[in-house]
Amino acid sequence: MEASFWHARWQSQQIGFHQTTVNENLARWWPTLEIPAEARVLVPLCGKSVDLLWLRHQGHAVVGVELAESACRAFFEENALPFRVEQSGAYVRWIGEGAADGIVVLQGDFFAAPADVIGPVHALYDRAALIALPPAMRELHCAQLAALLPAGARGLLVTIAYPQAEKAGPPFSVPTSEVRERLAPDFSVTPLHEADQLATPGAPNRWGLSALSELVHAVTRTR
Ligand SMILES: C[S@@+](CC[C@H](N)C(=O)[O-])C[C@H]1O[C@@H](n2cnc3c(N)ncnc32)[C@H](O)[C@@H]1O
16 A cells, blocks of 8 residues: 555545544553553554554553654644644654653654654554555565564554455455464564454444454564
């Protein structure tokens, strides 16, 4: 998915991926990881997710990375959070102030972002980021995660799995076997939870799929 695809999505507000409330898996599983509050969390491809704020409320400093200016702006404005904006080379830094102190959203291409522009990070929250990308870009994404996160860093990686032949992505199907393959040998991957999205009678099936699961993984940078 090229940048133009995502800019068009934001421009036309085709943002079905956005959740207005905190992601249930984040609220349920993040505390089980016992990541110290001092850990600064990397949230790649963050959109305008309110999960940034939830992580901040747990005590973490947070850095999101997002291409679309309107998403960066909307995160702060829709949550009535004060901010200032600074240019940082090819990137724009949206810096939270007051109630949003400790949150930075870096506007620009995640895959090209140098470590010193992102700053030190010690934990990861990836929801609808890896699965937003076609295979070749997933490779880049995982290489960038390995480049940015130091040994011992932990986090959550949430994907979905479905028969890929039944629908074109995004979102793409990324089963646990692929998460393992792509992150090896830099990360260990522990499946925490699998939720059948179609199990409840009457559950919405907007893509008409024969199967759809949400998969929650704990990941640890091992070296
Ligand atoms: C499927 S959305 C998920 C957003 C967010 N994680 C959430 O849970 O709502 C993917 C987001 O990644 C952004 N994006 C896509 N490619 C990117 C890139 N190379 N660098 C930074 N952001 C990117 C898009 O603009 C979009 O907001």
